[in-house]
Amino acid sequence: MSAPGAGTNNAVTGAARGLSVNRLAAPRVAALLADADALGIAVERLESGVTVVDAGIDVRGSVAAGVLIGEICMGGLGNVRLTTRVEEGWPDWLEVSSAQPVLACLASQYAGWSLAASKEEAGGRKFFSLGSGPARALAGREDLFAELGYRDEAEAGVLVLEVDRRPPPIVIDKVLRDCGLAPERLTLVLTPTTSLAGTTQVVARVLEVAMHKAHELGFALADIVDGHAAAALPAPSPDGGVAMGRTNDAILYGGRVHLKVRGSDEAARALAQRLPSSNSRDYGRSFADIFRDYEYDFYKIDPALFAPAEVWVSNLDSGRSWHAGGLDMGLLRRLWLEA
Incomplete structure (x- = not known):
């Protein structure tokens, strides 16, 4: 459900605003x-519901389970x-597609909701996570939702947290309050x-990464009407830093995206040329090494790096397509494959 009075520039x-x-x-x-048992996951109902x-x-x-x-x-x-x-040089790949890429990727999938608790609030160890998934659109705590012109209204919600421990009660209470949900929902x-x-x-965020980059480049999001993407899927690592590096490398060097857009050929061509990760000064090394060299500060990394490796953009109004960037499977094989 959309925000009341959302304007035509949203x-x-x-x-789509009624979805x-x-x-x-x-x-x-x-x-x-x-299917929890078959998927190898565990489901728990807290005392709160x-x-x-x-x-x-x-x-x-x-x-x-990750695909689902x-x-x-x-x-x-x-x-x-x-x-x-x-x-292609690697066995496992994920393919991602959406006929509503703005809603699917930016109003839902994007990890944009900051959820934190101090050491005292979290019982001895501070907690931080970026929430992603549909419940973000219930809370609408991010400025992005005003730009999208979208807010959801639903009786139940789901939020995904990329964490290695359970969130403390104070964080769960905040999610419930901001989403307006009863605990059992x-x-x-x-x-x-x-x-x-x-x-x-x-790695299933490969299309979302392209959508976010298009947004950062100032492309009119309403003109992106369809998207398909693929990325190489690495094995996870028991080391958190290595695991994080692999998932980023999978998209930066092994991700390809095809966006179908409307509008001018000039805008479509510019999007194709400016979107690939190879436009970044930091391109060409493992993300884990880049992150370490910037003293583990994401904000020091060139923002242009956060993009798929290879991009196609097709303008449905003119029937013309453009291509830029390319995969670097040699780099991924050196990083992921033992000699």
Whole structure:
């Protein structure tokens, strides 16, 4: 459901503004809970009534769980599937697509809701996570939602946290309050990057990374009407820093995106040329090394790096297409494959 009075300049327009990402994600949430044993995940109902899904902290999790969580993150408006492409130089790939990429990626999947608790509030160890998934659109705590012109209204919500421990009660209470949900109507999905599910759901953000970069470049989001993407899926690492580096490298060097847009050829061509990660001064090294060299400060990294490696942009108004960038599978094989 959209915000009252949203103007025509908003990125979400027309019938899409009446779509509820939480309601559309609900069948996938139900499938995740129903198939918990088969997916290698654990489901817990807290005393408060909140449902917590452990997708890799105290259980093994699975790639299949990560695929489903990826679709949950996209608010039921995206498809994620595992494919095999040994001929590309790596066996496992994820393909992601959406006919509503603005809603699926930016109003839902984007990890933009900052949730934190001090050491005292969290019982001895401070807590921080960026919330992603449909419940973001219930809370609307980010400035992005005003630009999108979208807010959801639903009786139940789901939020995904990329964490290696359960959130403290003060954080859960904030989510409930900001989303306006009764405890029994909230599901929290916990996906450490060191797990199969965690690595998978992060790499499934390859289309979202392109959408966010297009937004940062100033491209009119309402003119992006369809998107398809793919990225190499690495094995997770038990080391958190290495795992995080691999998921970023998968997109920066092994991600490709095809966006279908409307508008001028000039804007479409510029988007294709400016979007790939190779435009960054930091391009060409493992993300873990880049992050270390910048003293583990994300804000010191060149923002142009956060993009897929290879991009196609097709203008539906003119029928013309442009291509820029390219995969660097040699780098990924050196980083991921033992000699």
